[in-house]
Amino acid sequence: MDLSSKNSRLFLDGISKSYPGCLANDGISIRVEPGSIHAILGENGAGKSTLMKIIYGVIKPDSGQLYWEGQEAQINAPVDARKLGIGMVFQHFSLFQTLSVVENIALGLDQNSASDLDKLAERIVEVSTKYGMPLEPHRLVHTLSTGERQRVEIVRCLIQDIKLLILDEPTSVLTPQEVTSLFDTLRQLAAEGSSILFISHKLKEIQSLCDSATVLRAGRVSGACNPRQESTTSMAKMMVGDETQISSEYPKASDSQPDFLSVQHLNLKTDDIFGIDLKEISFSAKQGEILGIAGVAGNGQSELLAALSGETKLDEANVIVFPESDLTQCNPMQRRAMGMGFVPEDRLGHGAVPDMSLRDNALLTGFLQGLISRGFLKHRAIENFTQSIIDKFDVKCRGQSSLARSLSGGNLQKFIIGREVLQTPKCLIAAHPTWGVDIGAATSIHKALIALRDQGASIVIISEDIDELFTISDRICALFDGELSPIKPTDETTIDELGSWMAGIFARQQVA
Amino acid sequence: MRIKLEARGQQSKLMSYASPVLAAVLTLICGALLFWFLGKPPLQALHTFLVMPVSDLYRIAELLVKAGPIVLCAIGLSICFRANVWNIGAEGQLLMGGLVGSCAALWLLDAEGVWVLPVVLIAGVLGGAAWAAIPAFLKNYFNTNEILSTIMLNYISLNILLHGVHGPLKDPDGFNFPESAMFSDWQIMPVILEGTRLHLGVTFALFAMVAIWVLMSRTFVGFQIKVLGGDERSAHFAGFKEKRLVWLCLLICGGLAGLAGVGEVTGPIGQLVPNISPGYGYAAIIVAFLGRLHPLGIMLAGLLMALLYMGGEMVQIQLDLPRAITGVFQGMLLLFLLICDVLIAYRLVIEKSISKTTEPALSIEPQAVAIEGK
Numbered sequence: 069m070d071l072s073s074k075n076s077r078l079f080l081d082g083i084s085k086s087y088p089g090c091l092a093n094d095g096i097s098i099r100v101e102p103g104s105i106h107a108i109l110g111e112n113g114a115g116k117s118t119l120m121k122i123i124y125g126v127i128k129p130d131s132g133q134l135y136w137e138g139q140e141a142q143i144n145a146p147v148d149a150r151k152l153g154i155g156m157v158f159q160h161f162s163l164f165q166t167l168s169v170v171e172n173i174a175l176g177l178d179q180n181s182a183s184d185l186d187k188l189a190e191r192i193v194e195v196s197t198k199y200g201m202p203l204e205p206h207r208l209v210h211t212l213s214t215g216e217r218q219r220v221e222i223v224r225c226l227i228q229d230i231k232l233l234i235l236d237e238p239t240s241v242l243t244p245q246e247v248t249s250l251f252d253t254l255r256q257l258a259a260e261g262s263s264i265l266f267i268s269h270k271l272k273e274i275q276s277l278c279d280s281a282t283v284l285r286a287g288r289v290s291g292a293c294n295p296r297q298e299s300t301t302s303m304a305k306m307m308v309g310d311e312t313q314i315s316s317e318y319p320k321a322s323d324s325q326p327d328f329l330s331v332q333h334l335n336l337k338t339d340d341i342f343g344i345d346l347k348e349i350s351f352s353a354k355q356g357e358i359l360g361i362a363g364v365a366g367n368g369q370s371e372l373l374a375a376l377s378g379e380t381k382l383d384e385a386n387v388i389v390f391p392e393s394d395l396t397q398c399n400p401m402q403r404r405a406m407g408m409g410f411v412p413e414d415r416l417g418h419g420a421v422p423d424m425s426l427r428d429n430a431l432l433t434g435f436l437q438g439l440i441s442r443g444f445l446k447h448r449a450i451e452n453f454t455q456s457i458i459d460k461f462d463v464k465c466r467g468q469s470s471l472a473r474s475l476s477g478g479n480l481q482k483f484i485i486g487r488e489v490l491q492t493p494k495c496l497i498a499a500h501p502t503w504g505v506d507i508g509a510a511t512s513i514h515k516a517l518i519a520l521r522d523q524g525a526s527i528v529i530i531s532e533d534i535d536e537l538f539t540i541s542d543r544i545c546a547l548f549d550g551e552l553s554p555i556k557p558t559d560e561t562t563i564d565e566l567g568s569w570m571a572g573i574f575a576r577q578q579v580a
Numbered sequence: 581m582r583i584k585l586e587a588r589g590q591q592s593k594l595m596s597y598a599s600p601v602l603a604a605v606l607t608l609i610c611g612a613l614l615f616w617f618l619g620k621p622p623l624q625a626l627h628t629f630l631v632m633p634v635s636d637l638y639r640i641a642e643l644l645v646k647a648g649p650i651v652l653c654a655i656g657l658s659i660c661f662r663a664n665v666w667n668i669g670a671e672g673q674l675l676m677g678g679l680v681g682s683c684a685a686l687w688l689l690d691a692e693g694v695w696v697l698p699v700v701l702i703a704g705v706l707g708g709a710a711w712a713a714i715p716a717f718l719k720n721y722f723n724t725n726e727i728l729s730t731i732m733l734n735y736i737s738l739n740i741l742l743h744g745v746h747g748p749l750k751d752p753d754g755f756n757f758p759e760s761a762m763f764s765d766w767q768i769m770p771v772i773l774e775g776t777r778l779h780l781g782v783t784f785a786l787f788a789m790v791a792i793w794v795l796m797s798r799t800f801v802g803f804q805i806k807v808l809g810g811d812e813r814s815a816h817f818a819g820f821k822e823k824r825l826v827w828l829c830l831l832i833c834g835g836l837a838g839l840a841g842v843g844e845v846t847g848p849i850g851q852l853v854p855n856i857s858p859g860y861g862y863a864a865i866i867v868a869f870l871g872r873l874h875p876l877g878i879m880l881a882g883l884l885m886a887l888l889y890m891g892g893e894m895v896q897i898q899l900d901l902p903r904a905i906t907g908v909f910q911g912m913l914l915l916f917l918l919i920c921d922v923l924i925a926y927r928l929v930i931e932k933s934i935s936k937t938t939e940p941a942l943s944i945e946p947q948a949v950a951i952e953g954k
Contacts, residue, residue, distance in 0.1 A: 379816055400819030410817070418817055421810040431803060432818050440800045 076138070077102045077232055077263040078123070083132035085118055092118040093129070094287040100232065105254060105264045107274040107295060110284035111307055111506040112477060116267050117159075119284070120234050123265075124156045125149040150176075155225025156234040161217050165210035165342065169203055173224045188227075196223050199253045210342060214364050215246040222253070233257065234265045239273055240532060243364055244567035251277050269307070270535070271300040283307055308507050318518050320559060321542045326391070327352040328526040329495045334387050336375055344368035344550045346375065351545065351555060353495070353526040358517065360541030360558070361530045362566055368550035369499065369530050370413060376497050376528070377410045378403045390495070404436055409493030411484055411501060415477065419484045422473035426465060429472050430454040430487055437491055453490070461486035462512065478509040489516050496520060496527045502536060514540050534563060548572040585926035595924045600870045600877070603916035604884065610912055620899055628898050629905075633890030641776030643886050645848055648782040649674065649840035649857070651882035653864035655788050656833030658873040662796065663829045664809040669715060669730025670837045671861025672737035673708040677838025678845045679741045680707025682760055682852035685767045685845070686749060696766040701842055708838015709831045711737060716830035720823045726830075734861070745854050760852035769847040781843030785882075788836055793875040805829060837861060858889065866914045885910070 078100040085093040092115045100106045110116045121127040123134070125143035134141050136152055143149050149156075163172050170189045174182040182188065189205035196203040201219040209217060218238060225233055235254075239247045254264055254277065268274055274281060275295045283291040283306040291306035330352035337345050346368055353359040363369060374380040376388065378400040387396045395403055400410075410433075412418045420429045430453050431439055439449045454468045461482045465475055472480060481502070488496060501517065502510035517540060521527055530547075531537050537544055538558060545555040546569035553569035568574070608626065615625035634640050653670040660667040681704030688696050714733060718724035742758075751761040769779035796802035808815040808825050815822060844856050867885050871877030892906030 377817065378819065399821075400817065402819070404819065412817055414813075417811050418813045421807055421814045424806070424810050428803065428806070432807060432814060435800065435818075443799050443801060445798055445800060445803060 075102075076100060076135070077104075079135040079138075080119075080123070081133045081135065083119065083122060083129045083134070085122060085127060085129045091287050093122070093132075095132070096284070096287075096289055098282050098289070100263050100265060101280075102231075102263055103258050103261050104280055105258050105266055105278045107278035107281035108265060108267045108284065109269065109271075109274060109281050109303065109307060111269055112504045113286075113506075114284040114307075115287040116284055117236060120156065120236060120265065120267060123149070123232075124154060124234060150228060153229055153231035154234065155228065155230050155232070157218065157221040157225065157236065157238060159236040159238075159240070161221055163209045163217060163220060166208065168206050168208050169212075169220050170205040172209055172220060173205075173227060176224050177227070191227060192223055195226050199223075199226065199256060200249060201253055214241045214366055215243070218242070218250075226257075230257075230262055232263045232265065234267070236267045237269075238266075239268065239270060241365055243570040244534065244563055245571055247273070271295075271303050272535075274303070275300065285309065304507060318514070318540060320557075321357045321521060325355040325357060325524075328355045328391065329353045329528065330389050331376075332387055332389070334372075334375060334382070336371060336380065336382065338371055344371055346371050346550045349550075349552045351552060353528050355526050356521055356524045357542040358521050358527045358529055358540055359555070360537035360544040361528065361547055361552070362534055362537050362544065362570055363530070363532065363547035364570055365532055367547050369547060371550070372547065373410075373413060373497065373499050373530060377408075377412070404433065404491075404493075407494035409433075409488040409491055409496045411488055411496070411498035413499040415480045415484055416473060420472040420480060423471055425469045425471060426458070426463075426475075426483060427451065427454045427468045429483070430457060432487075434487055434491060457483055457486040457490055460490065461516065478505040481505050482509055482513060485513050485516060489520050492520070492523065492525070494525055496525055497530075498527065499530045500532065501529060502533065503531075510536075534566060537566075538563070546570045546574075548574075551576065582931045584929050584931065585922070586929045588925060588927055592924065596921075597872065599920040599924055600872065600881065600917060602920050603870070603913060606916040606920075607909060607912045610916075611909060614905075614908065618901065620901070625895065625899060625901075628894050629891035630887060632894050632898070633887055637773075638776050639890070641773055641778040643883065643890055644782050645777050645779070646889050647882045647886035648785045649844055649860045650864050650867055650885050651785040651879055652788055652840035652843070653833075653837045653861050654867035654871065654878045654882055655785070655792050655875060656836035657864055657868040658871070658875070658878060659792060659796065659805060660829045660833050661868055661873055662809045663805045663825060664812070665719075665826055665829050666727045667712070667715070667730050667830060667833055668727055668865065669712065669733050669861070670833065670864050671857065671859065672730065672734035673711045673834040673837035674841035674844075674857055674861045675734075675737045675741050676711035676834075677704040677708035677841030678852065678856045679737070679744055679841075680704055680710075680838070681842030682744075682749065682845050685763045686760055686852075688767070689761065689764055692764075692766055694766070696764075697769070697846065700767055700846060701839065704842020704845075705835045705838045708836070708841060709834040711838070712830040712834025713827075716827050720826055741852075741856075742854055745852055749852055751851075758854050762851045763846060767846055768850055769843065777848050779843075779847040781839075781847045784839055784843060785879075788839075789875040789879055792832075796875075801825075801828070837864075863889075863910060866910055866917075870913065870917055884913075888913075 076099045080096060080098045083093050083096045096119060108116050108119065118127060122129050125145045125148050128144070134143060141152065170185055170192060173192060174185060174188055192203060192205045196219065201222065203216065203219055203223060209220065212220070218241060238250060242250060258264055266278055278295050281293050281295045282289055283303065285307060293303065295303065332350050334346055334349040344367060349372065351359065371380070375382060378398055382396050385396050386394050389395060390406065393406065395406060398406065416422050421432065427450055431450050434453055437453060439446055439453060451468060457463065458465065458468070463483045463486065464479050475483065485501060502513050505513065517527060529537065529541060541558050543555050544558045544561060544566060546553040546566055548570060549572060553574040611629070612622040612626055616622040634643060653674060657667060657670055681700050684703035685700045688699065711733065715726045715729040718729050719726045745758045745760060749760045751759055754761070769781050771777065771779050796805070804815065804820045805825055807818065807820060808822060840860065841856065845852055849856060863885050867878055867881040871879070871881035888906050888909045892903050895901045895905055896903045
């Protein structure tokens with residue numbers, strides 16, 4: 069340890085951690101200074117989350133040392149980390165939905181500070197207003213929006229004396245406006261001397277927020293930089309390596325095509341108490357265009373997808389129609405037969421059966437592609453279909469017999485997209501097509517979708533990734549609390565406008 | 581100190597097949613110890629238990645006669661288990677098959693001709709299938725847990741059968757014994773090996789094995805069953821008709837178990853008696869898992885299970901040990917199989933406690949309380 073690290077808030081020296089079959093962290097060294105907003109940048113599977121869990125004491129490293137303010141520190145559990153002044157906001161919130169904000173926060177505190185809930189509530193109001201993220205302490209968590217839930221998580225950290233705040237992909241659940249206000253809060257915290265570790269793979273955000281960055285690739289540090297002095301391309305290269313192609317722009321489709329899929333007055337009451345009712349959703353997707361539906365998770369996306377795929381049954385007629393036929397009463401299999409294809413939200417355990425081979429998973433939705441004759445499986449045809457998915461979409465696997473669960477997220481997603489695209493559907497509904505997928509794979513998925521569009525398919529993409537939607541969709545809209553915003557051509561709208569739609573600011577459609 | 585199970589990274593395919601063999605070996609070792617504790621020479625006892633039942637042709641034929649119904653039930657159960665339909669009711673379906681088959685046989689007691697036996701057999705199959713239709717209906721339309729409904733139906737069917745043999749089906753010339761009249765020659769399964777009790781019914785198990793193997797590995801319906809069991813949400817996504825698959829699995833299983841039951845009354849027994857099955861339907865559950873739900877594996881496991889039944893009788897006669905030994909061996913076999921399967925998928929980690937943290941309040945560990953905001 070050199071002398072300068074005496075002043076560092078946190079210094080990691082040669083941290084390694086391996087799991088059976090994978091080296092998640094390989095000799096990682098990072099230095100974080102007081103008052104600095106430090107980005108940890110890397111693709112999914114680069115080892116970011118593992119490293120953060122090591123700092124927070126959730127996981128123990130196999131080797132390497134951790135120094136806290138110049139002192140060698142042993143962090144065996146999150147309790148130890150919190151005592152030092154380390155707080156963490158996880159990507160998946162750890163909140164009890166049926167408890168109030170103050171009760172949730174009290175659960176994380178020791179007995180003395182948790183005993184007086186009224187005092188704690190006052191303190192929550194005080195802290196949350198100070199940092200510009202107002203909270204009502206007695207609201208029940210399940211009534212809060214995703215952005216507000218994240219505030220609860222952050223305030224929970226700030227209630228204690230915080231010296232290092234770790235945020236794992238915090239912006240993926242926020243609207244652009246919410247992102248801006250989160251960044252203001254973080255800058256204020258940093259100005260007061262707290263250090264912030266900001267984990268992300270969104271380069272533009274990192275450029276606007278962070279003053280230093282460490283890039284991880286395949287468990288190792290592949291570069292360190294000042295994000296304000298780098299271009300997004302040069303940082304992307306550090307993330308993915310030189311050989312991967314990074315996408316840029318695609319020409320938009322001309323808008324002279326006729327409508328193909330049209331959805332009229334889709335109303336749906338959900339059975340799930342935490343679900344969202346769909347209200348008067350109407351839209352149409354033209355032939356040869358990509359319609360993007362933006363929205364923060366939990367605003368009715370799952371419900372809309374299930375209604376479109378036929379997994380949820382609708383009572384009325386003429387809600388989901390093709391030019392010649394009404395699909396509303398068709399089950400998923402019949403909809404496929406009429407030329408629809410679907411890429412569901414969860415790839416493992418929805419889009420693919422985890423413990424089945426790729427061959428079986430190709431058959432799962434590809435059975436209408438001549439893979440069956442009189443109820444018997446045509447093994448040769450199934451093999452050919454599987455192999456063409458693997459070849460054309462560059463799915464990295466040991467072979468057709470590999471289990472779906474053995475593939476990495478990105479490769480499985482390529483497989484599922486390939487399975488649907490190769491069936492050349494007339495209408496493809498795709499949810500989060502590149503969620504958690506590395507840049508290289510995302511580019512090839514985008515290209516495949518654009519190619520399918522250019523063949524005349526009408527494509528609906530539901531995604532939380534605004535950059536993605538602006539890149540590939542021809543027209544765009546947003547879903548908020550089960551209602552659909554107006555639809556505009558992508559060229560004629562702005563991120564700000566889409567952001568306000570995502571926050572529910574748009575003229576409501578007339579309820580018939 | 582804390583003991584926990586940690587998932588192994590790569591699961592060995594070889595080990596998943598070795599697991600039943602390992603379980604059988606462990607059962608033998610513990611069985612030998614058991615005999616030793618009971619004061620019997622362990623090796624000789626094992627010899628009596630496992631080798632004597634197959635020491636001559638007659639006994640081998642007896643083994644096959646016992647294996648037949650077990651394999652039929654287990655093959656039917658394997659389809660249900662593949663679909664995650666936890667049918668525990670093969671015993672009840674078997675009894676119902678025997679009962680309905682017997683009713684048909686008694687009704688046709690004076691009939692003559694080769695058509696009589698098939699009619700009786702079909703009646704048995706329908707009886708078993710109808711009994712399995714009850715849990716299928718309850719599961720599909722009332723979301724009833726099939727584990728509970730099938731177990732309860734086992735007791736109901738046993739009592740209906742007892743009512744039958746003690747009441748309306750009792751042989752009027754039978755000196756008030758709880759037995760039906762003896763079936764006629766036209767209703768009895770022909771013996772296929774002279775000098776033994778090996779009857780036609782045993783070959784049904786072979787046919788069922790091949791048919792189910794084709795169904796599960798070669799047809800789209802079999803594929804749908806596997807998807808339903810592998811991941812219900814994916815099956816829903818692909819548009820497979822779940823209710824229809826549940827019907828199909830339970831009806832096939834009920835039919836096969838019913839065939840096993842009617843095969844017993846028209847085969848080795850020759851009439852309806854109160855105890856037509858020494859728990860074949862329950863043993864078949866163990867056999868299905870021991871055989872890895874694969875038809876060929878089930879066949880081997882079924883032979884082993886039949887051997888345990890034979891061995892139980894042997895040690896009872898030769899060594900004066902209770903017949904409960906069979907149940908103990910069945911239990912050990914299942915227990916060791918489960919242990920082997922768990923230890924193949926997970927390794928045991930013993931952690932010496934590191935921190936004696938005296939944390940005042942409960943603290944939230946993010947992984948323990950991952951309640952995701954939706």
